[in-house]
Amino acid sequence: MSPRDAAGGSAGGDVGTGATGAGPVVPAASDPVAAEVAVLALGGEGRDGVQHRILTVLAERVGASAVALFGVGASDPWVSVLAHVGVRHAPDALIATEADRKLCTTEQASLRPSAAPEAGAIAALLHRDGQRIAIAAGLERHGVDQVLVVARARGAFDAAARAAVIGVAAVLAAVERRQQVTDLAARRLRQQAAVAALGQGALGGGEDLQGLAHATCEAAAANLDADLVTVLERGPDGLVALARAGSPAEPVAGELLRWEQLCARVMRDGEPLVARYPGDDLGLGRGIRATSEWGEPGSVLIVPIRTGLRVAGVLLAIWRQPVAHSDDDVNFVRSLANVVALATERSRVQAQLRLSVEELRKSAEDRSQLLAHIVQAQEEERQRIADDIHDDSVQVMTAVALRLATLRRRLGGGALDPLLVNLEHDVRQSITRLRHLMFVLRPPALEAHGIAAALHAFLAQVAEDAGLAYALDDRLPLEPEPEARTVVYRIAQEAVANICKHARAGRVEIALSAGDGGIMVEIRDDGAGFDTSLPQQAPGHLGLLVMRERAEQSGGWFTVESEPGVGTNVRYCVGSRVLSAGTTPPPGAGDGCGAETAGSVVS
Structure with missing residues (x-):
């Protein structure tokens, strides 16, 4: 893309794309400084390096002794020095005033450095640095909460310098938007990777519920820059902290107690709750607002943990500073809550399975013992019957056989009555059958061999x-x-x-x-x-x-x-x-x- 392709407005600072655009957008290429820095913006260098080079070029072209890019938060009380050239005293943060926030909305305005409180933190910084005249161009109309300031110790800026500041401000806004898009994409990828890794752990069953809940809290704190993240599960006497990540333990108990009523609402309604701004009225009817126990206005994000039709707990994230949460952030926390819900359900099913296995094991032991008793009773009964046959029936039949044999011998060797012969044969056959029955009832080899x-x-x-x-x-x-x-x-x-x-x-x-x-x-x-x-x-x-x-x-x-x-x-x-x-x-x-x-x- 050429500088002409990137240019989208006039020298007055109009831009060709909205605040969501990712590419650099500059005024008409008739402004040479804007066109020059647009070429720098198209390079592959990172944001910080590009900002410094742009400010250096702008200082040289307009003859400024100091150039600085300030970040002024819409909801936080700080002014940050993002990049500068020639500023001798540049602290990391200053306390913002209403005058500083107004500069963000101004397309271009003269700024007189002054130590007066009503002049604002930026004017006081320039005054302390020895600057006596300055021009400020706000980037808010390009969707960025920043202010570009050029200053001199003496002399005035001409119209060309003023136009250059407006054009360069548009380029810097585009650089910032491009970085925001890049950061957002990287953030989404990190969040997706975290959910995938935790989901794999929940499905794989390699980690217990408390360990996975702790890993979930750490993932949420790292990817959302939250000060405190905790998983609260339903207990017999209210919510109980299963795991947490972030702040030290001392203020956690009081902080969780402060949000208990909100967590109860989320569990009742089953929908996420987001308090995005300081003093956000949460409609609790008791004057509770999104203010942290840490003594500063904060933000909170609470998402229910659903297991089937039941809400088993909540995933609570707290920030000391007010934070505007995007839909992606809410969906990320919702996905983490789903992972915890999956692990909770898996833990419940595993507990039921262990109980069922234990019951089956006990049932198998009882069945084995019962079988042993039944088999023993049957075999004892068989042994009793076999002993009775041996001691009674076999002995009696053997005695009969002996008497028949004695009778046959007394009758001599002549022709015997066939009835007597058949009777002796039947008796001996009965004895054989009884002995076979004894063998069937109690096989001697079974115990012995x-x-x-x-x-x-x-x-x-x-x-x-x-x-x-x-x-x-x-x-x-x-x-x-x-x-x-x-x-x-x-x-x-x-x-x-x-x-x-x-x-x-x-x-x-x-x-x-x-x-x-x-x-x-x-x-x-x-x-x-x-x-x-x-x-x-x-x-x-x-x-x-x-x-x-x-x-x-x-x-x-x-x-x-x-x-x-x-x-x-x-x-x-x-x-x-x-x-x-x-x-x-x-x-x-x-x-x-x-x-x-x-x-x-x-x-």
């Missing part, structure tokens, strides 16, 4: 009785606890009994392994099979239900896969504390065995 040995002995007995070939594959790394192996054995016993009764199979294969935090068992036969879509018509249907109930009561599962003519595959898992501790359950596995998805679940 473990689940694999007990199943092997059982299958060997079945092979002898039913002529069924078998294979047993034991891959268990550890021997399960007694109640778990008893359940495994009983289900396998029932499954093999079903095969013998209904499947017309020639071979059965049993595989034992550890998985899903329990004992995995697979029983496969080559029998007739059946249609699993019609479970009520399945052979041994009630036995299947009993097997399933036993497996599920142990914290496991039970499935059956079968098709007519291709045999049946029974798979089940029984929960085991020993194997749960010795193996790593797969993802999604709960207490005992994980959920089984393959195959048809018999119901």
Whole structure:
């Protein structure tokens, strides 16, 4: 862009763009000083450097002994020396008067340096510096609260100098607006980055609620230049400070107490509250205004923290000085409040989840204890029945068999009555069946040698009785606890009994392994099979239900896969504390065995 392109007005100081423009705007290029400094403004140098060079050029071209750019706040009581050339005494800040603020609104005016109080801080500074005549040009009509002043120790400024001051003031205003736009963009980027980082922490769960709330307060204080930022959460007796950043602890309690009524209003209405100016009447009906306990007019910004339909607290930011908050600032604080709300909800859900997990763990322990009691009671009952059979029925039948044998010997070796022979045979067969029943009720190998040995002995007995070939594959790394192996054995016993009764199979294969935090068992036969879509018509249907109930009561599962003519595959898992501790359950596995998805679940 050329100086001519940048020029947008006349020598009188009219500008071509409003206060929101980002590029330098200068008067008509007929003013040589304005055109010259416009070229400087178009360079890539930072604002402070550009301002100093512009003031240097202006001092040389108009013959000024001192040139200064002052910032005069519309709401704060200070005059700041932003840049200067030739000023010997330039303090950082002066106390502003009404005369100084009027200079901001003046396009161009003569200024007589004076130490009189009514003359203002700028006039007093120039007088103290030895200047006797000056010209001031206000930048407020360009949207900037600044004043450009050129001064001399003697002599007067001509019309060309006055026009140059007006033109250069427009260029300086454009430089300031461009910097404001740049600062605003950088500020927005910083705010967005802060919200993104905090949001990631809230979603990731790597930081606790109090730590994230503290980081939120620090982000708000850093990006808004706030003196105090705090997160207040709803407590049983009112609002409680969860985290804070900014001022030391001493004045915080009183300061928070001062804003408690405003925070209560925000929590009730659910909308942000902004007090932007000193003495801003907040409509509390008790004469409370936006005045800080620090003794100076201040500003406050309060945003509700919503978790669902409930307001759980507020995010409160306080400034000692009055600050005009933009919509971007309010949206930034609202975004931070949303992050805290997300973390609060996450913390609540995690607490509920921990409670549920603890309840499930307790339930699993109770279920495990109940199962152990049930299995123990069942086995004790089986043992009692087996002992009764051994001590009573078997002994009686054995005595009968002995007496029949004695009777047969007394009758001699002649032809015996067939009835007597058949009776002795039936008695001995009954004794054999009773002894087999004792074995079924209380397999001695189960306690003495473990689940694999007990199943092997059982299958060997079945092979002898039913002529069924078998294979047993034991891959268990550890021997399960007694109640778990008893359940495994009983289900396998029932499954093999079903095969013998209904499947017309020639071979059965049993595989034992550890998985899903329990004992995995697979029983496969080559029998007739059946249609699993019609479970009520399945052979041994009630036995299947009993097997399933036993497996599920142990914290496991039970499935059956079968098709007519291709045999049946029974798979089940029984929960085991020993194997749960010795193996790593797969993802999604709960207490005992994980959920089984393959195959048809018999119901």
